[in-house]
Amino acid sequence: MENDVNFNKIMEGIILKLTGNSEMDFKILMDEYERYKSHKYSNEILRAISRLMYDILPDDEKEKINQIPNNQNLGIRTMNREINFQIKMRNFDKALVLIESVIKNMEDTGLYINDDKNNYYYFNNLLERLLYMETFKPEKEIRQIPENYSEVYFSYGNILFEVKRYDEAKIVLEKAISYNPVNTVYLFEIGEIYKINKDWEIFLKINRDCLKYAYSNKSIARCYRNFGYYYFEMEKYEIAMALYYLSINFDHEDKIAYSEIMYISEKTGLEIKAPDPQSVINILEDNDIKFGADNLILSIAYSIGREAQKTNQNEIAKFYFNIVYELTKDDEIKKIIDKL
Numbered sequence: 001m002e003n004d005v006n007f008n009k010i011m012e013g014i015i016l017k018l019t020g021n022s023e024m025d026f027k028i029l030m031d032e033y034e035r036y037k038s039h040k041y042s043n044e045i046l047r048a049i050s051r052l053m054y055d056i057l058p059d060d061e062k063e064k065i066n067q068i069p070n071n072q073n074l075g076i077r078t079m080n081r082e083i084n085f086q087i088k089m090r091n092f093d094k095a096l097v098l099i100e101s102v103i104k105n106m107e108d109t110g111l112y113i114n115d116d117k118n119n120y121y122y123f124n125n126l127l128e129r130l131l132y133m134e135t136f137k138p139e140k141e142i143r144q145i146p147e148n149y150s151e152v153y154f155s156y157g158n159i160l161f162e163v164k165r166y167d168e169a170k171i172v173l174e175k176a177i178s179y180n181p182v183n184t185v186y187l188f189e190i191g192e193i194y195k196i197n198k199d200w201e202i203f204l205k206i207n208r209d210c211l212k213y214a215y216s217n218k219s220i221a222r223c224y225r226n227f228g229y230y231y232f233e234m235e236k237y238e239i240a241m242a243l244y245y246l247s248i249n250f251d252h253e254d255k256i257a258y259s260e261i262m263y264i265s266e267k268t269g270l271e272i273k274a275p276d277p278q279s280v281i282n283i284l285e286d287n288d289i290k291f292g293a294d295n296l297i298l299s300i301a302y303s304i305g306r307e308a309q310k311t312n313q314n315e316i317a318k319f320y321f322n323i324v325y326e327l328t329k330d331d332e333i334k335k336i337i338d339k340l
Helices: 002-017 022-035 042-056 059-088 092-109 126-136 149-162 166-179 184-196 200-213 217-233 237-250 255-268 277-286 295-310 314-328 331-339
Strands: 118-121 141-144
Touching (some): 002 042, 166 184, 217 255, 314 331
C-alpha cells in the first residue's frame, strides 16, 4: 500500500509539470527519467514515464517504435522453427546453442519484466486468462505480451531435460510457468523432474493443479495416468490399475495407460478388467481426486461462448462451446453448436 501511495504521488508530480507542448514535455520527461534512474521504485517509474513519452510522440515515430517488438518476435518465431527441427532430429547440442542465443536476446532487451505494478503473461486464449484470474486473484495489472516467451523457455527446459540436466531444466521450466501458470503442458513437464527425483509430494501437487486447469480430455487423461504411476510406486496396484482405466476413459488412444495395465497384470497377477464405475468413484473420493473437468473451467468456457454468441462471433462461440461439449458430452451444448 505504501509503495502505491509513493508511486502515485511521484507520477502525479511529474504529470503536473507537463505543459501540453510536445517538444517541451518530451524534454521534461527525459529529465525526470534521468532523475529517477536510481530511485527504489525505478522500474515502475521509468516504465510509466516511457508510456507518457510514447503518448506525446508523433504518429510516424510511434510506428517506428511499434516495429521493434514485431521484428524481434519475427526473429524468435523463425529461430523457434529451426530449434524445433533440431529437437525433432534429436540434435540437442545444436538446439541448445540456438535457443540460448534466443534467450539471451530476449533477456537483453529488458522487455516484459515484472515490477511492482505489472505482471507479464502469455495466455493462449481468454479461458486461460480468466482461469488464472479466478484461481490466483492477482493484485497487479495483467499485461499480455505479444510473443509466446513461455514457449521459448519451455523448449529450452525440454532440451535440458533430454540431456539430463534436470536442475537447470527445473529453473527454466519455472520461468515458462511464470509466463503462463495454468498451462498444463509446462506443469506436466516440470512434474516429470519431480517424478524422476521421486519427490512424490510435489509431483502430486502439480498433478492436482493440472487437473484443475485441464480443458481437454487428453490433458485430463494424462492427469489420471500420472496418478496411476504414483499409486503403482506406492505398491497400491488395484488403485493404479483403476486410474489407468480412467485415463483410457478420457483418451481412448492412451497407449501408455494400456501398456501400464498390462505391466501391472504381469507383475501382480491382477485380472485385466475394467473396474465398475462405483469402485472408481470410491477410489477417487478416498484419495481426494476429482473426477473430470473442474466446474470453473466449464463455467468460464460456457460464459465466453454465450457472450460470443450474443455478438454473433460464431467461430469464437463454437470454439468455447466445443470445449464444454468435449468435456461433458452434454446434448444441449451439442444443439447450440449445431445451430451455430
